Amino acid sequence: MKPKDRQRPLRVGLISLGCAKNLVDAEVMLGTLLQDGIEIINDPARADALIINTCSFIDAAQEESVDTILESAAFREAHRHGQALIVAGCLSQRFRTQLRELLPEVDAFMGVDEVPRVTEIVHQALAHRAARLDARPTAPARGRARAVQEALARAVASQAPAGDRAGAANASASSVPPPAPVAVQPRPQYIPDYATPRFRLTPSHYAYVKIAEGCNHPCSFCIIPQMRGSHRSRPMDDILHEVRALLRQGVREINLISQDSTYYGLDLRPRRTGAIAAPDRFRAAVRELPPEVPTLARLLRALNDLPGDFWIRVLYTHPAHWTDELIRTIAECPKVARYVDIPLQHIHDNMLERMRRETSRAYIEDLLNRIRAGIPGIALRTTFIVGFPGETDACFETLLEFMRRVRFERLGVFLYSQEEGTRAARMSQQVPAEVKERRRQQAMALQRQICREHNAALVGRTLRVLVEGEVRARGPVPAEVRSWEHGLVRAGANGTSLVPGRWMVARSEADAPEIDGRVYIRGTLPVGEFATVKVVGHTDYDLIAQPA
CATH class of the missing domain: 3.80.30.20 (tm_1862 like domain)
Incomplete structure (x- = not known):
């Protein structure tokens, strides 16, 4: 931190990828950080440390995780050199012995069991970043995503106990910084309980x-x-x-x-x-x-x-x-x-x-x-x-x-x-x-x-819905939705075109958050509350309704 910033709390940002189960882990990390006096911030350019909670469920999710890590490292090099970068979640858990060498940009790795220790790991990462700046290593983050992915695939195929040396060499030139701390238990046992601090990232309802x-x-x-x-x-x-x-x-x-x-x-x-x-x-x-x-x-x-x-x-x-x-x-x-x-x-x-x-x-x-x-x-x-x-x-x-x-x-x-x-x-x-x-x-x-x-x-029937909010986007609402845990759930380029006016979006009993259909209601209804609506039209995946 700069001298003028020493009196303010540490600022930590977090990017959570993957499923709802991963989201709960992210909420626990944020709750723990807040309890320990750390400020949570949405702007990566102002964060002293950035946590990326990764997914490694399938290849595409793993690629997104690696891309996000390298893009965040490149952003840091351009905007905030002193920022510590921490990788949490399934990618760290799966490749706990390889990532330190494959991703030398990262200042700390943490697994599932280490979620309650997030504050301690943030401080370790900040210390590592400071030491790294003193060592002044060369670690270009751009253009390495494919090489890292290929190295991870080879590591798993060969059950290699260490990282891919060739891949790591591309990221390290002259000075060698101290190794990033790795806090990952090989067989996770942790599960949160009621007493666990938590800061919810979902809407209030x-x-x-x-x-x-x-x-x-x-x-x-x-x-x-x-x-x-x-x-x-x-x-x-x-x-x-x-x-x-x-x-x-x-x-x-x-x-x-x-x-x-x-x-x-x-x-x-x-x-x-x-x-x-x-x-x-x-x-x-x-x-x-x-x-x-x-x-x-x-x-x-x-x-x-x-x-x-x-x-x-x-x-x-x-x-x-x-x-x-x-x-x-x-x-x-x-x-x-x-x-x-x-x-x-x-x-x-x-x-x-x-x-x-x-x-x-x-x-x-x-x-x-x-x-x-x-x-x-x-x-x-x-x-x-x-x-x-x-x-x-x-x-x-x-x-x-x-x-x-x-x-x-x-x-x-x-x-x-x-x-x-x-x-x-x-x-x-x-x-x-x-x-x-x-x-x-x-x-x-x-x-x-x-x-x-x-x-x-369903046209002509009444439904009980949970109102999510007002539709603010103009023009068609995108119809194609992909999820790492639910596959491709909406196919087709045509979205839901809404006529001008005020519209609310809601979900019926048959619609889980973020993955299933939507009910578009013309008019105004209280957000976060149940309402009864009459279905007056439909598209491929969504319903059009009016307050009943």
Whole structure:
């Protein structure tokens, strides 16, 4: 810091990438920094330290993380030399032994378990940056993104214990600064609790509540268990304590998140001997649980009993861990949104087996039928992966036929991403990129038509919506939406064109924040409150309404 700045608090900025679970970690870091007297700032040019909370879920998310790091380093060189750069989140967790050499611009790395230590790590990073300026190294940040990505891929493929020396050499010329501190535990154990400081980054009317962390599933395409550790649930009383506080703050929608929300509580059972994956074993274990052990169904009933007018939305449920009790609970709890987020990934038995999804086509079809029959008015959201190794034209046609028959209200499509370090990356019969893209476009064209037909059936009906805010953009509202956790969820260049006038944007019970449809309402309604509207029109993905 400059001498004239020594009397003011440290200023820290933060960029959070990736999923809602990562966003909660960012909120915890900001809350901790504020509690420790550090000022949070949105302008990177005025920040003494900048934290980038990274995602490494698929290649595209990892590329975005690396690009953001290098762009931030280049911005620092141009505008604020003394700024410390800190990399947190999944990229640090996954490449904890490689990044110090591959990204010498960074002043500290921190993993999942180090989120509560963020203030200490900020001070370490500032000290490292000061020492680095004294050493005056040459570290050009521009033009290295591809080299870093390739080095990370080689590192994982070879399980290299250290960084790519050739890649690092490009970033270091004459003087060698002290190595950046790395605070990353190899197997994360941390999960926040109610007492954890938190500064929410969502609008005031909705919040994400992390009920568990980590994952026990062996999916052949996924690296989340390697980055986030095994499944670990929060005590139910702790969750209820947090939700009560959020409701007192005026929150109208509680979004429950974890890597596998349907596994919630099973790791807290007495005398457990390991993880349970297969549906039959899971159902048997749930039947044997003593009443004091929480499950998702018990948590939902407890949340539903809390006073107030609010929605409870469950995200990230695994098809292998649904029970009849969970179906009954959603049907019987009026505050639980009639919305099911259930990533299926595929329906062809050969693909499900190669993906190690622990479910079969017959099981999935029976489950969906039971959910539809047991929860009237339910909206089903899922995601599919196209182009997985071994996916033939016949497998893909089976998937399309399944989509036509089930007619999901909400659906996203991933291109298979060949993640080094996963079982699927080593499989034969990898699908060419152009075939994967063609299949994704076919699947999304079909889903766009299904969504349009769903929306047309809603015209003339009244809906309860949660008002998000006023539409300020002029002209069409963009229709294409991509998400690292939900794939491509809106396809097509045509947006929602609104006639001149004052419009509000809202979400229905069938729409999760930031990923699903929108309801555009002509007129004025209170932001952050529920309202009843009448649907008077629709587009491919959105509804047009007026206050009822």
